[in-house]
Amino acid sequence: MLGAIADDFTGATDLAIMLRRNGFRVAVAIEGNDPGESARSGLDAVVIALKTRTAPVPDAVAASRSALGRLRDWGARQIYVKYCSTFDSTERGNIGPVLDLVSDELGARRVVVAPAMPANGRTVYLGHLFVGSDLLEHSSMRHHPLTPMTRSRVAELLRPQTSHAVAEIHHETLRRGPEAVRAVIEAAPARYVVVDAIDDEDLRVLGAAVADSPVVSGGSGLARGLPGPGSDLDSWQPGPDGRRVVLCGSASATTRRQIDTAARTEPVRRIDPRSAVREPEQEAEAITAWLRTQPVSSTPVVYAAREPDDVVPEVDGRAVAPAIERVLARTAQQLVEAAEVTRVLVAGGETSGAVVRELGIGVLRIGPEIAPGICWSSATTNGGEIALALKSGNFGPDDLFTSAWDRLA
Numbered sequence: 001m002l003g004a005i006a007d008d009f010t011g012a013t014d015l016a017i018m019l020r021r022n023g024f025r026v027a028v029a030i031e032g033n034d035p036g037e038s039a040r041s042g043l044d045a046v047v048i049a050l051k052t053r054t055a056p057v058p059d060a061v062a063a064s065r066s067a068l069g070r071l072r073d074w075g076a077r078q079i080y081v082k083y084c085s086t087f088d089s090t091e092r093g094n095i096g097p098v099l100d101l102v103s104d105e106l107g108a109r110r111v112v113v114a115p116a117m118p119a120n121g122r123t124v125y126l127g128h129l130f131v132g133s134d135l136l137e138h139s140s141m142r143h144h145p146l147t148p149m150t151r152s153r154v155a156e157l158l159r160p161q162t163s164h165a166v167a168e169i170h171h172e173t174l175r176r177g178p179e180a181v182r183a184v185i186e187a188a189p190a191r192y193v194v195v196d197a198i199d200d201e202d203l204r205v206l207g208a209a210v211a212d213s214p215v216v217s218g219g220s221g222l223a224r225g226l227p228g229p230g231s232d233l234d235s236w237q238p239g240p241d242g243r244r245v246v247l248c249g250s251a252s253a254t255t256r257r258q259i260d261t262a263a264r265t266e267p268v269r270r271i272d273p274r275s276a277v278r279e280p281e282q283e284a285e286a287i288t289a290w291l292r293t294q295p296v297s298s299t300p301v302v303y304a305a306r307e308p309d310d311v312v313p314e315v316d317g318r319a320v321a322p323a324i325e326r327v328l329a330r331t332a333q334q335l336v337e338a339a340e341v342t343r344v345l346v347a348g349g350e351t352s353g354a355v356v357r358e359l360g361i362g363v364l365r366i367g368p369e370i371a372p373g374i375c376w377s378s379a380t381t382n383g384g385e386i387a388l389a390l391k392s393g394n395f396g397p398d399d400l401f402t403s404a405w406d407r408l409a
């Protein structure tokens, strides 16, 4: 079995759908939950979803240590450390500290570092991470509220986070095939080896080169190159038909375009940051009441930022971000527990963590791909079965909020 530790929930489903595409039967276990022995016996991979990307370093390391222990108990023979394709982290971590932990525990002398996800425009060339045609430091990630990325060379981003050496393997080596890449990784004078990848062919070469490594790390793109067992995939059920809702805590440019596009045909409502901080429960009640008045056939969209200026860091000296997460999580819980909504699309990694926790979900069963890195999953909640899609802030086409549902038909 392949075992993976993902540092956020959208990242976990991003990796899971990539693995499923490659013929892995895969489920996502939320934090400390266990899919159960009989379910696990039918799986080729388990991804444990953690909410550690922006956690204090000791908390992220402790949660990852415990996840690693579970994966090993469940028989994982290879561990995949999944982080963001834009290497979201700070000078302190948490990518380096988690890699140090996992490689120390498994005695891994070399670990490949491969954030590239070409399907969504994240490529690595000569050690530099690009988002589309821009270096990472010139992309919108430069202004990320929690993990602003102001450098683009992956080795320079990782070095301050670890005491181990970091080397690079450039594109010319990849073009020489898996054997050459494996040999150069083995000979590298460093524990961590950042590898270029500009397209899926590079990822196939890299995947073949590291197929037997005890620890690999990257975005979900690396999984594109890992040969799956080609198992017969389980038939997936989306759960009972019902009303839909889109909950957006993401303030990213892509999500804001998706809100604009949906607003042309669907009802939309903004969360008031002041009410969210002062009276989160009341704000959730007000939004739930509004949602109940919308046409049953519509796809209401609740959002927190449609313009960059909508982002308000603090109200009354208190942080707005967790308050918005709370409002969206409570809104989801009220609608799902009353079985009024059975299809939920959440935009944003942190937001997805808050919503999934509030719904009491233990395991996500992976369903069809909606777009690169985004899929439907099904889950048992306190209110019954739902279909759930967790969307990374920067993923998906502009019409995602109206088109995603077609894959459930």
Ligand SMILES: Nc1ncnc2c1ncn2[C@@H]1O[C@H](COP(=O)(O)OP(=O)(O)O)[C@@H](O)[C@H]1O
Binding pocket: 249, 250, 251, 252, 255, 273, 304, 305, 310, 311, 312, 313, 320, 321, 322, 323, 324, 325, 347, 348, 349, 350, 351, 352, 391, 392, 393, 394
């Ligand atoms: N108007 C706003 N003011 C302040 N914080 C906001 C606002 N809108 C959203 N946020 C917060 O921004 C964060 C977005 O993070 P996340 O959900 O991971 O989205 P993404 O995947 O785009 O990074 C969340 O914590 C959310 O609560």
Ligand SMILES: O=C(O)[C@@H](O)C(=O)COP(=O)(O)O
Binding pocket: 008, 010, 011, 012, 014, 015, 083, 084, 085, 086, 117, 219, 220, 348, 349, 350, 373, 391, 392, 393, 394
């Ligand atoms: O690798 C990726 O880009 C995604 O899987 C991911 O982790 C995105 O994070 P958020 O944008 O914070 O959802």
